Structure formats: structure tokens, C-alpha cells
Amino acid sequence: MxxxxxxxxxxxxxxxxxxxxxxxxxxxxxxxxxxxxxxxxxxxxxxxxxxxxxxxxxxxxxxxxxxxxxxxxxxxxxxxxxxxxxxxxxxxxxxxxxxxxxxVIRPTVEVINSISRTKHVGVLGTAGTISSQSYALEIKKLFPDITVTGEACPMWVPLVENNESHSPGADYFVKKHLDHILSFDPQIDTLILGCTHYPLLTDKIRRYLPEGITLFSQGxxxxxxxxxxxxxxxxxxxxxxxxxxxxxxxxxxxxxxxxxxxxxxxxxxxxxxxxxx
Known part of the structure; x- marks a missing residue:
């Protein structure tokens, strides 16, 4: 070396x-x-x-x-x-x-119990992160009473990487995935941005996020x-x-x-x- x-x-x-x-x-x-x-x-x-x-x-x-x-x-x-x-x-x-x-997963998980009131947490991530169940498994280890729902957002990274995060196309894909995860579990009160690209979409996400839901960015x-x-x-x-x-x-x-x-x-x-x- x-x-x-x-x-x-x-x-x-x-x-x-x-x-x-x-x-x-x-x-x-x-x-x-x-x-x-x-x-x-x-x-x-x-x-x-x-x-x-x-x-x-x-x-x-x-x-x-x-x-x-x-x-x-x-x-x-x-x-x-x-x-x-x-x-x-x-x-x-x-x-x-x-x-x-x-x-970056463990540090995020360690504080999530102090943020969520309903103990229903959503994770927005890539297909790989969501399919791995890493957030769900780590959260269950520390906080078994928390319900975790994952939502794969495969278009979000390409939108950010191609500098399209402010485009109308970004609105469509952001709203689509937020609507889907919140319809699956309406009790979610905390959403983890489980991809380091996603903070670039924060303004768009907040636009379509109902009041009372905390958006947690990892940085x-x-x-x-x-x-x-x-x-x-x-x-x-x-x-x-x-x-x-x-x-x-x-x-x-x-x-x-x-x-x-x-x-x-x-x-x-x-x-x-x-x-x-």
C-alpha cells in the first residue's frame, strides 16, 4: 500500500x-x-x-x-x-x-425514535437500498415498536445527476412516490431521505408533503x-x-x-x- x-x-x-x-x-x-x-x-x-x-x-x-x-x-x-x-x-x-x-445508515437510525411521534416511519431510497431492507432491519434492532415502510424512487437520482431537480418532470416523480408511500401507511409522520442525492429535491418534496410530517435529511x-x-x-x-x-x-x-x-x-x-x- x-x-x-x-x-x-x-x-x-x-x-x-x-x-x-x-x-x-x-x-x-x-x-x-x-x-x-x-x-x-x-x-x-x-x-x-x-x-x-x-x-x-x-x-x-x-x-x-x-x-x-x-x-x-x-x-x-x-x-x-x-x-x-x-x-x-x-x-x-x-x-x-x-x-x-x-x-450512513446506522447514524440515521440511532436518532429516529426521538423524532417520530406515531412510530410510523417511511424511507425514501434507491431500489437497492429499499430491497436490502437495511433501514427496516436496523430500526427493528434498536426500536422494535417502530413500523417502517420503504419506497423505492428509481428516477430521483437520475433527475439530480442530470440537473433536472427543478424540472416539471421532477414534480411528477416526487408527487407520485410521496402519494404512494403515504397511501400505504397514512400514519407515517417521519420520512427519511435514504439517499444522499435526495436533499437536492427537498424543495420539491416539501411542496407535496402534508403538514405535520418531518422530513429527515442525513447530512x-x-x-x-x-x-x-x-x-x-x-x-x-x-x-x-x-x-x-x-x-x-x-x-x-x-x-x-x-x-x-x-x-x-x-x-x-x-x-x-x-x-x-
Whole structure:
């Protein structure tokens, strides 16, 4: 493994969605260095099989380790649902026992009981995240009295990735899925945005969401969880470099990523293209 003096926190997503998580990291923990990797050339992950998502995610994690990251956050719900556990239990002990990989599902689940009053929660996510039942299983472990309903929204990521989140087409698909999940369980009072792309659709979602329903976006909560993790694991915190820098890697066009990344983060982004295998 290549050894570098920089030791940034790695942030991985299949595309641009993880930038909504990175944005919260930069707000809450600006002192650390970050290295973002978007596997845009093979996105989206949401419709791919468990085996393919695992393999792509494992390759990305290995790449971030080789770039010097001792800690990697899977800022992607599909990767967290389909690959995190296997990487933690099977791969890390073999090729990087001192490194760590964390996801976005567990931090979200840990606080949901304090938000929902009716104990009926909805999860909006990709087909992969919903079919994995990861949210339902994790919530049942911690809060067995909560009823969880999942709704796959396969068009939402393409709308965001193609900068169509403000189009009339977005209205149609947002309203369609909100109507469907709320007709299935009218007692839902909390909706989890179970995909890191979905915050870009927040205005549209709120437009069609009945009053009294809480819309829960993950970014701030995941950032708070990372802060807590680092305070509880000084052995990892001390390994991280702290120059306040951010680098961006993409497996597709660097120019395209830079343009989209600038929209997501509201400041100039300069990406580099990289091949992962």
C-alpha cells in the first residue's frame, strides 16, 4: 500500500450525492483534510446487484486507502446497505486491519425514535437500498415498536445527476412516490431521505408533503456521528491530517464533476480523474 504523509478522511459515493454529506463535514469539522471519490463512470448503484455494489465499493475503499485515507465514510446509502458489513467483517481484517470504514445508515437510525411521534416511519431510497431492507432491519434492532415502510424512487437520482431537480418532470416523480408511500401507511409522520442525492429535491418534496410530517435529511446527523466517533477513538483521530484541505476524484469526466460539484457545494470544485479497479 502506498504511504502518504497526508491522511485525509475518505468520502465515497457512486456519484455526486455524497457531496451533501461532505458539505456537512466541512461545516462541522472543517479542520480535517478530506478526499472525495465519486464513481461517476459506473453510477448509479441503486439498481445493481449486491455482488456488483460490493465489488465496486471494495475497489473504491481500497483506492482511498492507497491515497492515504485511514478512515473512509461510505456517503452512499446503497453502498452502506449492500457492502459495508462485508467490508468491515471480511476485508478490513485481511488488508487494512488498522483502518476503518463507516456508513450512513446506522447514524440515521440511532436518532429516529426521538423524532417520530406515531412510530410510523417511511424511507425514501434507491431500489437497492429499499430491497436490502437495511433501514427496516436496523430500526427493528434498536426500536422494535417502530413500523417502517420503504419506497423505492428509481428516477430521483437520475433527475439530480442530470440537473433536472427543478424540472416539471421532477414534480411528477416526487408527487407520485410521496402519494404512494403515504397511501400505504397514512400514519407515517417521519420520512427519511435514504439517499444522499435526495436533499437536492427537498424543495420539491416539501411542496407535496402534508403538514405535520418531518422530513429527515442525513447530512448533519452523519457529521455529528463522525465528530462523536473521532472523540471516542483518539487513536484514529490522531492519525488524521488537519490542514483543512479538500480534494475531489472522479472515475468519469473531471470537467463534468467539477461543474456539478460546484453546484452541490456552492463553491468552486476542481476534480481529478482516476481509474479504480
Amino acid at each position: 502506498q504511504i502518504k504523509s497526508e491522511a485525509p478522511i475518505g468520502v465515497f459515493d457512486s456519484g455526486y450525492g455524497g457531496l451533501t454529506i461532505l458539505r456537512e463535514f466541512l461545516n462541522l469539522l472543517p479542520q480535517y483534510d478530506y478526499l472525495y471519490l465519486g464513481d461517476n463512470a459506473r453510477a448509479p448503484y441503486g439498481t445493481r446487484s449486491f455482488e456488483v455494489v460490493y465489488e465496486f465499493t471494495r475497489q473504491a475503499v481500497q483506492t482511498l486507502f492507497e491515497q492515504g485515507c485511514p478512515l473512509v465514510i461510505l456517503a452512499c446509502n446503497t453502498a452502506s446497505a449492500k457492502a459495508l458489513r462485508t467490508i468491515q467483517q471480511h476485508d478490513l481484517p485481511r488488508f487494512a486491519p488498522e483502518n476503518r470504514v463507516l456508513g 448533519r446527523r452523519v457529521a455529528e456521528s463522525l465528530k462523536d466517533y473521532l472523540s471516542r477513538h483518539p487513536e484514529m483521530e490522531s492519525r488524521l491530517s488537519k490542514q483543512g484541505s479538500v480534494r475531489f476524484l472522479t472515475t468519469e469526466s473531471a470537467a463534468k464533476f467539477s461543474e456539478a460539484g460546484t453546484l452541490f457545494l456552492n463553491h468552486p470544485v476542481e476534480a481529478e480523474q482516476i481509474a479504480i479497479r
